Amino acid sequence: MRLLSQSRRLRQTPFSEGVEDKGVTAYTVYNRMLLPTVFESVEADYRHLKSHVQVWDVSCERQIELNGPDASRLMRRLTPRNLEKMQDDQCYYVPIVDENGGMLNDPVAIKHSEDRWWISIADSDLLLWIKGLAVGAGMDVRVFEPDVSPLAVQGPKSDDLMARVFGKEVLDIRFFRYKRLAFQDTNFVVARSGYSKQGGYEIYLENGAYGMPLWNALFEAGADLNVRPGCPNLIERIEGGLLSYGNDMTIENSPLECGLGKFCKPGVDSDHIGMQALARETEVGPTRQIRAISIPGDPVPPARSAWPLFKEGKRVGQVTSAAWSPDFETNVAIGMVDTGHWGAGTKLEVQTPVGERAAEVQSAFWK
């Protein structure tokens, strides 16, 4: 591994002081912001995440605020997902597509009211797309990045820790819903959500000055729960089938290819930008699709680029994320496989940096 040269351009977060103090080992860069990737080791962090509770600095999930009379109209232009029944305390996973139906981002939208939304983004400057559309079409809406930095609390003991800091009210929050809960002299949006399958919450810190007080409050309250700093874990997220924009899908892929067809059933009031492109693809079906893939045998290194998948010498797809899973004793992987080869049990070959290996399409991700 190489070193990371830091500069102001790779933005620090309201929690960076805590993250560094607790011995972060490695970072990635996400939305031009630092995202921790390793504390003790990827394997040790994984084991701890599945057993205890972790606090994650996911400030890099930047928010885009849509604020004004045209906010909801703009939301309907952005996503193929039907937003008609969405309540004011709901979070929706919303694929965002361009005019060709290509994925630009796969964020979570948080609805405050018809006039005010946050979009909690994956790794692309979606702010520029949304501002460009709004300015180009002359819409009456302000689009900007507010001072909001999510902090995630993840792991089986999340409920215990969160109830100690935010009160038992936190336990009533349903999956992908949120409440505004008090902290010191302010309050935050707290949602039951997060980029792991171990359960937990995301706290949308407003005003960076509360960052270290919140960080410290969680660590103080959780000492006997073995709380530790953590981060999205490569092994756990692949086991759980959590896709990573930029890794498992790019602008070259449609949401149907990503297995997100269920989020592409627009409401009658929809005029989303990729409508025509996606309608055509829905009729004929995607030509390739995301699949869980196992690579038996010795551990493979992380995928720094796409690894080609072959069937009897013919290229039929690629693996984009891979990791050795201690719990399932195989390499777990995410890939995109061509139609005709994506059925569960299909045996393929994958070209990895450690040589050609056997691979097998799975019926589902690992649970």
Next chain:
Amino acid sequence: MRLLSQSRRLRQTPFSEGVEDKGVTAYTVYNRMLLPTVFESVEADYRHLKSHVQVWDVSCERQIELNGPDASRLMRRLTPRNLEKMQDDQCYYVPIVDENGGMLNDPVAIKHSEDRWWISIADSDLLLWIKGLAVGAGMDVRVFEPDVSPLAVQGPKSDDLMARVFGKEVLDIRFFRYKRLAFQDTNFVVARSGYSKQGGYEIYLENGAYGMPLWNALFEAGADLNVRPGCPNLIERIEGGLLSYGNDMTIENSPLECGLGKFCKPGVDSDHIGMQALARETEVGPTRQIRAISIPGDPVPPARSAWPLFKEGKRVGQVTSAAWSPDFETNVAIGMVDTGHWGAGTKLEVQTPVGERAAEVQSAFWK
């Protein structure tokens, strides 16, 4: 320094194999792509850049292609710079601003013809802004990222090396002009430009498959010129006053604040998006502006965040880039200083990670 965790999301380049083979020490991430930052050491790389010739993998200067009947009209919407006299073989430095006059990027535009442009971008997903505007306004133009990866040749021996690989014709290229020159069975746009003050060229590699052949050809031809791999050098670029988007300026800054007022004199046919905002600011003048700043005394570390500048306890600006200069025997820095305090010779204090230090506004960058 921490480690960088790599994944497909932090894209490799057509030259990555060569960069790794030649022992890159550290990277940054720029446009979601790897950009080398250190080979031997920042100081050794600096000394070599000023004495010999270096080959830089600046693939991260991604291109955005505007292709179609509305390409030039869209360009005029994007930038306050007057494009009326621009020839088909010219490169222009073009600030790109949003509807508030805030900087979104400071790219170089390469004009192929009225219907076809490339924009060689700094670190933001400008593709999304341009596509959003075009789609929102229903313009007849395709906007996409072509398979183009710039490779820079920089340093006082650049002419020698380039003439050996591309022929003496390369020497006729004037500053910020380009020619299409042959390489093997193809040809590339070759411009006299680059992110240093040591002279040199940028080769716009089309088709990544030619990446390693081009890399190898340059190193083979330049063995006796002491050619080495290099990268934009922190010390040299601060000495030369080369601004870095995301470091020295952000969406919070106008081009006038960045000292780019001379590029904000739009032609009569201009209807650029920030027109109203910049016209107001041009009347009253900017309230702060980029300045060269010296920080005498012992070397300071690189700026990982903005360092506040004070005058007698009152905050009057910030330093955003800083490095010890062996040639000028002081810390050279770039900062933004409030009106009333930006005059040459003004003495200020700066809060650095190694304590408060004296700072002085300079009349110009270092030459």
